[in-house]
Amino acid sequence: MRTQDIEKLLNDNKKLNEENKELKKENTELKVKIKELNYNLNSIQEDHISKELDSKIDYETFDEVKFTHKFNGNKEDMSIISFLARSNKRVDILKSLEETPKIPSIIAKEIGDSSHHVSKYLTSLKEKELVICLNEEDKRFRFYRITAKGKHYLEIIENKKY
Known part of the structure; x- marks a missing residue:
């Protein structure tokens, strides 16, 4: 393999590693957002269930x-x-x-x-x-x-x- 080809592969590898780091960061941010949305959804569901139950209870x-x-x-x-x-x-x-x-x-x-x-x-x-x-x-x-x-x-x- 030529030196020029090796350098190109190393550069490509470096770029892919950087892209991978960025994607991991985005993935982590998305997971946090999903947890927040799930928490908010659960709170809304609990409030709704509580109000519905409260209206039916003697x-x-x-x-x-x-x-x-x-x-x-x-x-x-x-x-x-x-x-x-x-x-x-x-x-x-x-x-x-x-x-x-x-x-x-x-x-x-x-x-x-x-x-x-x-x-x-x-x-x-x-x-x-x-x-x-x-x-x-x-x-x-x-x-x-x-x-x-x-x-x-x-x-x-x-x-x-x-």
Whole structure:
């Protein structure tokens, strides 16, 4: 092979390497844009599902018994108040659910925590009957709502009536 041919091949190779780097950069930028679009689309879908579900729910159906408990500082009251007072995140979750049912990822965005942590908090709040899952059978997009009991104890915590 002649020297001139080798130089031409080296130059061609160099140009192709530069083009490859540029394409990789563009590919990375496109991936970021796609992730942003997917995130925005998921948010829009979650909001739509939440509004649609909210319009169809008869909330009284989900409270098995109307909660009419008066605070009197008994052992159960103090246990739940202590449970809530130990974690601002639990209280933040209850506040987030005051207006409308939500899924963990939306709550997580609102309170600045991970969906994983919010799901754990919701499980413990559910065990104390402070929240209820409206569609337990679903594995994704589980909607949670604060119960009358949850509202009662949230009011106590917020107003420091203990």
